[in-house]
Amino acid sequence: MPPELEHDPRREVVLDATTLKALTHPLRPRILSALRLHGPATASRLAAHLGVNTGATSYHVRQLAEAGFVVEATELGNARDRWWRAAHARTIFDTQGADQETSAAYLSAVAAGYAENAQRAIAEIATLPPEWEDAGTFSNFTLRLTPDETTELMDAITTLIRSHRSHQGSIDAPPEARPVSVNLEVFLAPGMSGE
Template sequence: MSTPLPRQGGDPDPGYTGIRLDTTALKVLAHPLRSRLLSALRRGGPATATDLATELNTNSGATSYHLRRLEAVGLVADTGDGEGKRRLWAAATDSHQYEPSDFAGDEDAETALNWLVRDYVRHLAEQFERWLDVEQTWPVEWRDAAGMGDTFVIATAEQLAQMRREVDEVVARYRRIGQGNPAARRMAVYEIAYPLDLDRAPRGGERG
């Protein structure tokens, strides 16, 4: 999964690592199997190509090839802990970051970014539906704590960026707060912001 760029002050969790996508890494990642491989390694931890092929319903030859492509741009790494030819792969970082402005004017990169963001939305829908499939088997306090909601704000681009910085800071403070507590569970937290008035794109020079 991707996350927004840290917007100020760095991350208060020094153990959390990220990589900023350049054009080459973006184009490598914008691929159906590669994006799933990276997500699987971040979610499930180190695994062999065979294990990943089984999980993602593909073949180990294709999996090995695409893992090497991801390795070449620093997104995954060979841990060196595999046995024989069974290399053990791991995500090289906890997250990847980018801003659309990083790729503005590069048509191929912008096309790749558009695909990657849409794939991210599909991933969100798939994962949240899996939760809905089993939600009623979880204790009610977890069902109350999890879930989703929406609202809207009226803000300038600068104010929206500031709001997202503050949300980032709150999430970062809670990132490992339950570590070591047997009652704690890993939780996915998504942040999405988009305009409601899609037909009212700001004119050039409009600033708050």
């Protein structure tokens, strides 16, 4: 693996069979994503943000904590309010050796979260400042590639994305910098596996 693609255990978690199961419920990847994007929150704040009830959110936050995805932000809140933060900035999912049913459940939860975020972004387009109106895209490219070419494309895109992460969250980020969501989905076109 090239050095720029190696994983940093302080900032990234690589899913294994046990941790993968903890993310198969559709709400859990959404909670984790919200904590990564918006920072520490209580279960009630997460529930309001995600449009779900506080009891369910509280339960799923505790499940994420048991699996090591979130940790308590003890420096925030008081005895009544428990604040939580994401334990890692990024989750890496390696499909090698993963149980197919569990993998499918996890990927379905992730895809649902992507779709929800895209819908929310579309709903906010009219409120964007002029400099952000044309700064993003919703694009689809269909290519005819071999498995090796597909892996090469994925590695090149990942390397490019990582090259733009050097100042993410750091004090030297430009004042106009904002979180930008980049969803990468690379898969064999549905219905084409028999060709």
